[in-house]
Amino acid sequence: MNQPIPEPQSQAQSNLIQDTNVRGDLIFAPVQIGTKIETQIVQISVAKVTQQPLIKTSPYQGLKKFNFQDRERFFGRDKLIARLFEAVNSSSNLSLVLGASGSGKSSVVRAGLIPELKKSLESQIFYNFIFTPNQDPFDSLYRCLLSEEKDYSFNKSEAEIALKAQADTLTEVIGTLKKNEERWLIFIDQVEELFAICQDSEKCKNFIEGIVRVAKSGDSSIKIILAMRADFVEQLSSYPDLGGIANQNNIHLVTEMYPDELRQAIEQPAARHGVVFEEGLVEQIIKEVEGQKGFLPLLQYTLNLLWESECKIIGADSRPIIESRTLNKASYTNLEGVRGALQKHIDKIYTGFSEDEQTATKQIFLKLVNIVETDSGSKIVSRRAYRDEFVGESVNKILDRFIDEKLLVSSSDSLTEKVAIGKNSDRLQPSGTIEIAHEILLSSWEILKKWIEQEQEAIILKNWLASETRRWQKICLENESKANDELLKGSRLVQVEELRSKNTFENVGGLRPEENKFIDASVEQRDRQKNQQERLRKRIILGLSAGLVGALSLSGFAGWQWRQAEITKSDIMARSADILFSQGKELDALMESLRAGVLRQRLKAEPSIELVGSLQQSVLEGRERNRLEKDSSWARSVNFSPDGKTLASGSGDNTIKLWDVTTGQEISTLKGHSNPVSSVNFSPDGKTLASGSGDNTIKLWDASLGKEIHTFKGHSSSVSSVNFSPDGKTLASGSGDNTIKLWDASIGKEIHTFKGHSSSVSSVNFSPDGKTLASGSGRTIKLWDVTKGRKIRILKGHSRAVWSVSFSPDGKTLASGSYDNTIKLWDISTGKEIHTLQGYSGPVKSVSFNPDGKTLASGSGDNTIKLWDVTTGKEIRTLQGHSSSVNSVSFSPDGKTLASGSEDKTVILWNVNFDDLLVRGCDKVRAYLHNPSANVSDSDRHLCDGIGKGK
Structure with missing residues (x-):
């Protein structure tokens, strides 16, 4: 500040009750000596403490954070x-x-x-x-x-x-x-x-x-x-200017308290209220808490419960125990100590409720929880909710009970904000909020932890919906003409509708009237657009028919011209199928896709990306996917073996699982890492599997035997990505220590370390010729010359952290997925951006090219997978099936199958091959086509003859 601020006097020095001449309990107290703080031993007389006036109000904070007004009881x-x-x-x-x-x-x-x-x-x-x-x-x-x-x-x-x-x-x-x-x-x-x-x-x-x-x-x-x-x-890696200022000189780590500091935090508040602890109890509490991360709120909560229980319990002298001026071991043990006090107390409240009240409790707490995506995965955090989100007398009665118990915190604000509800209406909304007293509750109450796990999808979607609704309401007031642009669309609307129809949102507190209006307005807009698309579809078909007839009559059409017209016709039929599908006419859409596909096959013409996408939508949306057996934890990384017969998945339970792609059965589980496995990659010959883990190591495994071959050590932080060179001789690894290392894959010797990134390296990928290595870190991608060990180029354009990089099969293009919800395609020769692919509502966590280089697959934190046309940069199709973040996508070597791994603990195999899709589509409708009572034209009855089972 402008002038030096006078040095502070030690809080302990001014607040401790001291008497060095009288024997009593020992307290370690930091004392200000000039400009230096040292620790001294100060003796405090029990008699002197207990002679102070008894203040029965608890001096402990519970789960609430300390504020300025609490300064007199903040110690340590x-x-x-x-x-x-x-x-x-x-x-x-x-x-x-x-x-x-x-x-x-x-x-x-x-x-x-x-x-x-x-x-x-x-x-x-x-x-x-x-x-x-x-x-x-x-x-x-x-x-x-x-x-x-x-x-x-x-x-x-x-x-x-x-x-x-x-x-x-x-x-x-x-x-x-x-x-x-x-x-x-x-x-x-x-x-x-x-x-x-x-x-x-x-x-x-x-x-x-x-x-x-x-x-x-x-x-x-x-x-x-x-x-x-x-x-x-x-997350600071996405903001290098801020990260650069926040250097080691002005970053202050709040570590666990030392024993002498804990002693102050435990003893001093009680001493100032005229109360001491039974001999040995403070040591017992310190032993339980020392070295435990995040236990201070639990400590304060337990001490508060201990104090309050001593005020309520009547002793042998018919007075509250607190009047004996001693907090005793028996009461502490009855609370089940720091680890068990919160759990026991809140369980007692919850089990005392009726069934309806327990349901309301679940709804209240799940409204106050959020699950967010970060660069290092999903995190459970508390959510601040507006008071008016809690509707009903019984709900508010329970809400007030938990506020009184200091498990929830209510804050009122004199400000109000105006929001619109539907069209041309508004009201003033109180801006008072409710939140969980401390996030420690999220990990300390087992019942709540189970609720969060069970309702993960609904929590994420409900909170997102609440935010989107408020944004829509605000735009309704500011600029009504733009309000329709903010309505729900596509897969998100389908997902919201499905959960609403199943009453799933009721488990997390239900939808507010405003949210239902938002959904209804979105549905109305979609239905209007469907009707418009249907009219357009009919015009397209009529125009195509008229054009063909006119062209035939004018020129007679040479054979190749006729063939070209038929190909065009199949593309238009594929577009028509898309429109039919968006209208909910799934059978009609499938039939139209099959007509287009059969026509293309009989012409022996390569199917267009649009046609393959149309078939994928019609066939796969029927949920005929190969979902591998549920994993025991989230799947962070998936990778096919070079022969396409085996799939490896790296899991959050510290293991790697190998799957038989044909049967979907687990072959083996590889154990050896002590932290989650973040990356897996097969060697080009398929004999070796590499894995990178949060335990800072890389392991090589014999893929056929499932045995560990080598452990590579050298990184000082988690290994986020591993990738073999095309010749299999070198392994690259990217790490949270901001470096990339190259290893001799045969002996595990470190060859070279690339330094230059200022934040965690999230992804590494070799070019097909093995000469270049791409690495994603922060908001940039760096290209490295593998032979010379130097940086070639930096690619800049993303506004948040880059999570995944992948070279195209010809090595000319690089794809990058980022936490800014976009994918960028880069020209490797010039370093210039070719396309920015947009359409996600969550971070892009994985990108993978099809072996033919024409299609790019991407997985996102919004639970979806998208397929993109690499040439045009346009979205082909969105694949839905996961209920949580998609962490990894990988094409099989033949390009016919796409694997995806998710935090919903599943791995899904998607069929993306045209011929296979055509067979599966025909198999779905074969019984319908052959049903004599079905309203099917003669040409359609024979549509699938010679395809699949009908051969």
Whole structure:
């Protein structure tokens, strides 16, 4: 800041009750000595503590985070507070506080650092602004500026600057609203929300750019602190400017507390209320908690329950036990300790409910959960829901019970927002919210964990639908003419309709009236478009017939001209089939596809991509797929053996499974990794399988025997991708340590390490000639000369992390899939972008070329697979069948089969061969065609003669 801030006095020094002349319990206390904090032993007399006035109110926080008003009972983080204080007083304007969920990141800033800053700057004008990004970080900043609970005061017109949502908005807010003599601290808590729930990627990008600009501004009167879950840190790779500023000098790790710090956090709050612990109990608690990640909220919750139980239990002297001034071991044991207290308490509440109340409880909690896609896979996070999403007296009664139990947190906001419900109507909506008190609950309550696993698809879709509905309502108010563009379409609409018809959404709290209106409006638009398409289809057929007749009558058509006209006719029939399918006329669509396919086959003409896509849709949508037996965990990577007979899948349960492609049966399970297997790849001769894992190793396996051959060690972080060179002599690996390594595949010796990426390397792939290696990391792709070991070119264009790269069979094109929901095709010779393929509503996690190079397959976090025409960049077909993120896709060597692995714990084999699709289509309708009572024309009755079973 402008002037050095006076050094803070140790919190422990000022708050501890000390008496070094009286024997008593020992406490390790960090004490400020000049500018250095050291640990000293301070003796505290039990008698002195118990002579203090007894305050029966619990001094423990439960699951709630500490805030400024809780500063007098926040203990154990003096060293970290001092480091943060020093950072804020340094030349850097940005500090990043990283830690596991439950490590106390938010609390140390809110209840530790900010009180010290206020105290040190009491003679100056100091304002702190605290907010979480939520779904719209600019709206959150706007609400923060209008907060009535703060020292500062801005009117609505001033605060509305924040709603401009541009890269320079944060700078403009500061430049307009901040006075020269003021010092500002902007604390953005739960920064992971920018990556987890922010719905507008452009706003997210602009907001982060705004942070970077302020951090680089050199204005020392402005300081920004970001607090973020450590397991989201890889998301910074998509924003290298922010990552570059957040270097080792201003990243502060919130680690587990040391025993002396835990002792303070346990003993001191009670001591200040005149209560001590039974001898040995503090040591017992420390032993249970020490070294456990994220246990601090559970510790606070357990201590709060312990305190409250001592207030309720009547002792032998007919007084509450708390009046004995000692928290005892028996009560702690009855709570089942830190590990069991929360589980036992919430189970007791839940089992005391009626069946209807238990159902409502499930609906409430699942409304407050979200499952998000990140660069390292799916993560379960808490969701902040609007209060009005909870409908019904009984639901709200239960909701209030959990709020009273401090398991849920309710926040009211004086602001309201206007939303539209349907056409030409609006209302004011209270913006009060409900959220789970702490994310530790998501992993600590077994019943909730099972609900989340069971309802994963519905949770993801329901939360996405809630967000899309609010966006549609907002556009209805702002620009009604554009509202139809925001309605649901395609596979998402089909999926939403299906879950609504099955009442699946009821399991996660049901749909609000606004959401039903949104779906209904989407269905109405689709039906209108279907009618328009049907009219178009009829015009196409009539026009084709008239054109053919006219052309024949005019020129008699030479043989090759006639053949060309028939090919054109088959393409138009394929288009017609697509329209029929979109109208729900699946049998008619299949028949039209078969007519087109049989015509093409009899002409001995190569089927068009559009025709193959039409057959895929008609045949495969009938769910005649080969779904391999359910895996025991999510499938992260799939790869065919060179002969196409075996499929390998890498799993989240640390194993690799080998499958018989013909029968769909598991051949063997390869065990040896100690963390999830993220990548598998067969050697060109099919004899060896390579696997990369989160345990930082690569293993080579004998593919026929299923035995481990070698373990390659050298990476210092997880191995995300492995790929054999075309000659099988070299293996490439990409890792979370930002490097690529080349290995001698025969002996496991490291040949070379490529350095140059600034973030995790998510994918590596050799060119067909083996001379070039492509690697995806952050927002870029790098091309490397394998022989010379140097970088050739950098491909830039993606706005978020690149997750997958793949060379075309001729080596001229590279495909890249990214977390920006797009695929890009690149010209290898020039490094220029050829096409950007769009259409996904989730990250693209895998790309794979068909062996003929004409088709590209991609798998996405929106649960779908898409097939693309490489030449035109147009989507051919969307394949649906997975209920969760598609992590990997791979074509068989003959190009007839596509494999996909998903987080729904299944691997699916899709038939993409024209002849096979034609046979399967004919087999589906053969009984119908031969049914005498069916309304089938004579030509159609013989349509499938000689195809498949009818041969």
